[in-house]
Structures are given as structure tokens and as C-alpha cells.
Amino acid sequence: MSSVKLCLIVARARNGAIGKDGDLPWRLSDDLVHFKTTTRGCPVIMGRKTWESLPKQPLPGRDNIVLSRDGQYGAPGARVFTSMSAAIATGRALAIAGGKSELFVVGGGAVYTAALPYADRLYVTEVETEIDGDAFFPEFDPAVFQETESRRVEADDKNQFDFTIRTLDRLA
Ligand SMILES: NC(=O)c1ccc[n+]([C@@H]2O[C@H](COP(=O)([O-])OP(=O)(O)OC[C@H]3O[C@@H](n4cnc5c(N)ncnc54)[C@H](OP(=O)(O)O)[C@@H]3O)[C@@H](O)[C@H]2O)c1
Numbered sequence: 001m002s003s004v005k006l007c008l009i010v011a012r013a014r015n016g017a018i019g020k021d022g023d024l025p026w027r028l029s030d031d032l033v034h035f036k037t038t039t040r041g042c043p044v045i046m047g048r049k050t051w052e053s054l055p056k057q058p059l060p061g062r063d064n065i066v067l068s069r070d071g072q073y074g075a076p077g078a079r080v081f082t083s084m085s086a087a088i089a090t091g092r093a094l095a096i097a098g099g100k101s102e103l104f105v106v107g108g109g110a111v112y113t114a115a116l117p118y119a120d121r122l123y124v125t126e127v128e129t130e131i132d133g134d135a136f137f138p139e140f141d142p143a144v145f146q147e148t149e150s151r152r153v154e155a156d157d158k159n160q161f162d163f164t165i166r167t168l169d170r171l172a
Helices: 029-039 050-055 084-099 109-118
Strands: 006-015 017-019 042-048 064-067 076-081 102-105 120-125 146-155 163-170
Touching: 006 029, 006 050, 006 084, 006 109, 029 120, 042 050, 042 084, 042 109, 050 064, 064 084, 076 084, 084 102, 084 109, 084 146, 102 109
Parallel strands: 006 102, 006 120, 042 064, 042 102, 064 076
Antiparallel strands: 006 017, 120 163, 146 163
8 A cells, every 4th residue: 555645635615616717716815825835845636627727837846747638738847647547656656756645636626526536635625605616526425534633714805715624534
């Protein structure tokens, strides 16, 4: 068994929405800080649409891995794979080479759905709003993933909504 944990990191609304029109549906400054701190130095796997939504490509300080069914897709600064299993295998190898114990799946909806069966840990930011979104985080079984940590952040001028950052670990 690999010692590298496969972690999904997401911010979702109460109705599971995570995106709208190719973008994040909120401005949550402290959640972006949490994302940067948690994923720092670790490989990140993302879908082609999330890659295209990044304000700056690649995400700095992390090995970027992009999934596309188009093997010719060009993503300068990233490695492109056409299958989740190949992306995870390379991500694990890069994490080990970099001395990291976590490999992240950073979205979007299609890629979270494909990766959830392999996830060891979920970092879920529960945003206290309902959003008319077009991308969603998949349902997961609360009997399989158990909360091990949680921290609440109140809305303010930099965070549009109240939210709670939760860590959930797969029960062995
Ligand atoms: N709230 C959050 O935490 C969060 C995080 C990330 C993204 N988002 C949002 O989510 C939305 C994007 O999500 P999305 O579901 O539309 O797109 P996505 O998952 O980012 O990308 C989908 C694309 O990835 C490729 N792909 C997906 N699964 C694959 C597989 N198993 N094998 C090979 N390639 C695969 C395909 O690319 P090709 O079409 O090129 O074949 C597919 O069209 C945006 O609104 C973004 O802002 C939110």
C-alpha cells in the first residue's frame, strides 16, 4: 500500500454546487488561503476545464497534472493524462520524490466524481449558501468518511459567506 494519501479538496454549497459558468461561485479569501496552505508543495490533479479556469497556469509550487480525453491537449507547465489511474500513479510517484505524504485532486465536478472511489481523505469546505450552479461535488457516504477536524469561519468583507472547513478520513 502507498503511504501517499489521495485527498480531494473542495468548497461546496449546501446543495453540492461547486461552480457556475466555468468559475467559482463565491469569493472566500480565507478558503483560498486554506487551499494554498494545504496543497503547498504537493502534486495536484485537475480536469481540463478547471485548468482553463485558473487565473494563472500552472498553480505555482506544485506539480500540476491535467486530465483530458484528448491526448494531444497542450497544457504548458503541466503534465497531461487521459486516464485517472495514470494521473494518480504519476501523482503518487511525484509526491514520493518530493517527500510529500499527500496528493490532491482539486476539481472540478467530473474529476471529483472519477476520483472519489480512490480517496483516502476529503477536505470539504461547507459554504453556508445555496447556489444555482452547473458543476457539483458527488454525494459521499458519511458512514465511510468520518470527520476528524473542523474549523468555522464567519463571513466578513473578504469572505462572502460563513463556511466550515472539514477534514474527513476514510474509515479503514
Ligand atoms: N468549488 C471548488 O472547490 C472547485 C474546485 C475546482 C473547480 N471548481 C469549478 O468546477 C467547474 C469545472 O468542473 P467540471 O466538472 O465542469 O470540469 P472539470 O472536472 O474541471 O474538467 C472536465 C474535463 O476533464 C477531463 N476529464 C474528466 N474526467 C476525466 C477522466 N476520467 N479521464 C480523462 N479526462 C477526464 C475532460 O476533458 P476533455 O473535455 O478535454 O476531454 C472533461 O471535459 C468550474 O466552474 C470550476 O470553477 C470548483
